[in-house]
Amino acid sequence: MKLPSHWDSFIKIFQKKFDSEIVYDRVHVFQNEEVINERFTTYEFATYLPGYIPVADDSGGQVAVISNNDEDAKVYFTSYGTLQEKDFKILDRDLLHWMQQKFPFDKRNDKMTEMTAEQQALFEKENDKMRQKVNQFQSLLNFWKQSYPIENLSLPENYPVMENILAFQDGYAFNSVLTKSLIGEKKGDFKESWLVIASNYFADPFFIDFNEAQENFPIYFAFHGAGKWTPIKVADSIDGFQEILNKIFENRFDKNYLDSFLKELTISGNEFWEEVYQNVSDMPDRAEEEQRQKNYESDWREAEVYITDIGPNKMKIVSLLKKIYKLSGAEALQMSKENRILYYKGPRKWIQVSVEELENLGATTEIVMLDLE
Known part of the structure; x- marks a missing residue:
């Protein structure tokens, strides 16, 4: 099974943010291909929804699915009992945004809408027009050419792909789920002259105003989900912003340097830089970070749990x-007679549950760490 690239990006961030496969008490996020394949096979997706992949469920009857087509990043939901594409409802525009909203299973009631041929042609036309427009400004192209994805500090992590620049405006200038424009001229509206050039983990946008090209594009930031857009100027020019990001990126492991550097940016009371400064203050020192990274890598290393003696029960x-292997009683009984039985395979951090379950029944277990590729 080939998983879309946007799922890979999502799961890497998810695993950094959460230490359990069950989040918010009920949402079960499937974290590897093996688990996804098990759901895909058990619920006969190949028969009923061959073009879709289960990625999470609500620990009940509802399941979140994504298309196996990389160009469709939306998250849909249906129930295990129906699995009919015509019954799909849209949960969110993509997995990362769904995670940022805390994985609701009841957020949207919009019936799935597909672009008509006319809408698709219009979208491509507008995308070409925007590409031609941004190609006129070398400073914009330079900014994207030398990008600095900086994690965990509220700074830019996501950048647009030039070939599909319009799609990056989704959720800001327009809503692809409801197929409507979000542009307006009232205070708090997203303006027609604005262009989102990057976003952070929380989908907060960094944007420019084409009307300020003569000033070499001052950079603005706004908090997403506030109900209105309130621009905060974070740099006097796009070149200046890139220089700031470069310094932060090159010294991202030097807490003392970042503390001193960012303190200067907070003098004016800038709300955005104050938040970044606070994030740096909360950073562990380098030794702690290195140990945390080692622990993280060890936690997600693949491991296997074997039963070497089934014990008295x-x-x-x-x-x-x-239950695990979906065997008949006779088949399970026969398996129990083996000298060494594979009981679990997955991330090391979750094997303890299996080990405790078995040992509480009096079984003897063996843990095998798999070699890193």
Whole structure:
């Protein structure tokens, strides 16, 4: 099974933010291809929804799915009991944004809408027009050519792909789910002359105003989800902003340098730089960070749990094997007679649950760490 690239990006960020596969008490996020494949096979997606992949469920009957087409990043939901494309509802525009909204399963009630041929042609026309427009400004092209994705500080992490620059404006200038423009002239509206040039983890945009090309594009920031757009000027020019990002990126592991450098940017009381400064203050020192990274890498290393002796509660172990492997009673009983039984395979951080479950029944277990590729 080939998973879309946007799922790979999502799961890497998810695993940094959460230490459990169950989040917000009920949402079960499927974190590897093995688990996804198990759901795909168990619920016969190949028969009913061959073009879609299950990525999470609500620990009940509802399941979130994505298309296996990389060009469609939307998150849809349906129920395990129906699995009919015509019954899809849209949860969110993409997995990252859904995560930022805390994985709601009841946020949207919009029926799935597909672009008509006319709408698609219009979208491509507008995209070409925007590409031609930004190509006139070398400073913009330079900014994207030398980007600095900086994690965990509220700074830019996501940048547009030039070939599809219009799609990056989704959620700001327009809403692709509801197929409507979000541009307006009232205070708090997203303005027609604005262009989002980057966003951070929280989907907060960094943007320019084409009307300020003569000033070499001052950079603005706004908090997403506030109900209105309130621009905060974060740099006097796009070149100046890039220089700031470069210094932060090159010294991202030097907390003392960042503390001193960012303190200067907060003197004017800039709300955005004060938030970045606070994020730096909360950073661990380098030794702690290195140890945390080692722990993180170790936690997500693949491991296997084997039963080497089923112990006194034979039938309870048989029952577990029957459930895990979806075996008949006779097949599970036969498996229980093996000298070494694979019980679990997955990230090391989650094996303890399996080990405790087995050892509480009196079984003897063995943990095997798999070699890193």
